[in-house]
Amino acid sequence: MNKRSSISGQLAVVTGAASGIGEAVVNRFADEGARIVLLDKDKEKGAAFAQNLSSRGIDVKFYECNVTQEESVNVTFDSILKNLGSAQILINCAGGFFENPSFENVEESHWEEVLELNLKSVYLCSRKVVPSMKKSKYGRIVNVSSQTAREGLVETSLPYGAAKAGVLGFTRRLASELAPDGITVNAVAPGVVLSPRVAELHKERLPRLLSEIPMNRAGGAEEIADGIWYLSTPGASYITGVTLDINGGRYMT
Numbered sequence: 001m002n003k004r005s006s007i008s009g010q011l012a013v014v015t016g017a018a019s020g021i022g023e024a025v026v027n028r029f030a031d032e033g034a035r036i037v038l039l040d041k042d043k044e045k046g047a048a049f050a051q052n053l054s055s056r057g058i059d060v061k062f063y064e065c066n067v068t069q070e071e072s073v074n075v076t077f078d079s080i081l082k083n084l085g086s087a088q089i090l091i092n093c094a095g096g097f098f099e100n101p102s103f104e105n106v107e108e109s110h111w112e113e114v115l116e117l118n119l120k121s122v123y124l125c126s127r128k129v130v131p132s133m134k135k136s137k138y139g140r141i142v143n144v145s146s147q148t149a150r151e152g153l154v155e156t157s158l159p160y161g162a163a164k165a166g167v168l169g170f171t172r173r174l175a176s177e178l179a180p181d182g183i184t185v186n187a188v189a190p191g192v193v194l195s196p197r198v199a200e201l202h203k204e205r206l207p208r209l210l211s212e213i214p215m216n217r218a219g220g221a222e223e224i225a226d227g228i229w230y231l232s233t234p235g236a237s238y239i240t241g242v243t244l245d246i247n248g249g250r251y252m253t
Contacts, residue, residue: 004235008033011087012232013080015039015067015125016094018046021144021193021228024221025091026053026060028229035059037080037087039094039125041066067094067121077128086132089232092122092143092167097160111159118163122170126185130178139183140232141174143167144224147191147247155205164189168243175241184240186231191247194218214249 012029016022017038029036030053040046043064050062061084065076080087095118101110122143133139148156149164168187175185192209210216227246230236245251 005230005233006032007089007229007233009035010089011035011037011084012089012091013037013039013077013087013125013129014091014093015065015121016096017062018042018049020093020096021190021221021224022091022093023049024225025093025228028222028225029089029232030056030058030060032229034089035084036061037084038062039065039067039076067125068116070124073121073124073128077125081128081132086136087129088133088136088138089140090125090129090142091228091232092125092141094118094121095144095164097157100155100157103158106158114157114159115163115166118160119166119170122167126174130183133183134178134181137182139178139181140236141183141185142228142231143171143185143187144228145171145187145189145243147189147245147251150189150243150245150251150253155209171243172241179240184231184236186236186240187243188224188227188231189243189245189247189251190219190224191245191250192218193221193224212250213247217248219246219248 012034014022014025017026018040026036026038038046038050046062050060053060063076066072097114126141145167146164148161149168171185171187178185224246227244
């Protein structure tokens with residue numbers, strides 16, 4: 001394999017790793033020979049996924065972690081750094097929303113919950129890996145945002161859209177700060193990715209959503225993972241602070 005595209009042997013930490021895009025990223029990285037740390041708050045699902053990978057000879061560890069809570073993140077990353085060494089790659093996949101109230105009906109508790117899951121988690125996890133990346137003068141951080149951060153999609157939760165837009169601002173600012181240290185920070189903004197939850201949430205509007213995509217289909221989690229993989233490679237060394245839109249042509253800059 002070309003060294004510019006190889007992440008073989010590198011330690012990659014993936015949040016929200018037990019399902020969706022996170023799961024697809026883990027599988028992609030496993031195919032590339034990376035050492036992988038899975039973080040997820042779903043202990044049963046995360047442990048089962050890690051066991052399945054391990055049975056295939058993949059170098060993988062699972063940590064139950066609530067990435068919205070500072071104490072949980074600190075304990076988890078301290079253990080990772082102590083037992084496994086410095087991480088070369090961090091993929092912030094944890095996120096999502098589960099209801100879409102109108103603006104007048106967004107309770108403060110809901111607003112805080114969604115921003116914590118989608119934005120605060122990115123800050124907390126990134127903060128823990130940066131010091132060791134600085135020491136080695138190398139690192140790749142990729143944050144998962146959303147197409148809703150690029151345009152005002154009415155099908156998407158308002159606090160979710162605000163949080164994912166915040167991820168893009170955080171990405172650019174951190175990229176600028178860490179560029180002299182050989183650490184790149186980028187984001188991906190997926191369009192419609194058809195998980196069972198998304199299909200159920202948008203079942204009445206799905207035909208119209210798909211008709212607005214030039215490719216006339218939803219994306220697959222594996223296609224998002226491919227973009228994340230590239231931004232995580234040594235070959236992406238001169239790319240930082242960018243957002244890679246992966247949406248079948250629905251949004252173009």
